[in-house]
Amino acid sequence: MEKTIRDIEKGNDLVRIELSEFKGNQYIGARIYYMDDKGDWKPTRKGITLTPEMMEQVRDALSEALKEVEGK
Numbered sequence: 001m002e003k004t005i006r007d008i009e010k011g012n013d014l015v016r017i018e019l020s021e022f023k024g025n026q027y028i029g030a031r032i033y034y035m036d037d038k039g040d041w042k043p044t045r046k047g048i049t050l051t052p053e054m055m056e057q058v059r060d061a062l063s064e065a066l067k068e069v070e071g072k
Helices: 052-071
Strands: 002-010 013-022 025-035 041-050
Touching: 013 041, 025 052, 041 052
Parallel strands: none
Antiparallel strands: 002 013, 013 025, 025 041
16 A cells, blocks of 8 residues: 655655555655656655654654744
8 A cells, every 4th residue: 555645845856745554564654756857756765764653753853843943
């Protein structure tokens, strides 16, 4: 199972948030994609794939970081 949740534009690239499954385990990924010469989006090595539990911790840390930035 692989499902794209959202594509976020980043200059000429995309940050793709997706769900995947490997050996019966679910994962959430965020990866940078580029457009090849044929006009197809291809993944780069730049990204992160984590379990939902680990991604919750990342979400909480990002939320905390945003609060810090907004407070200044």
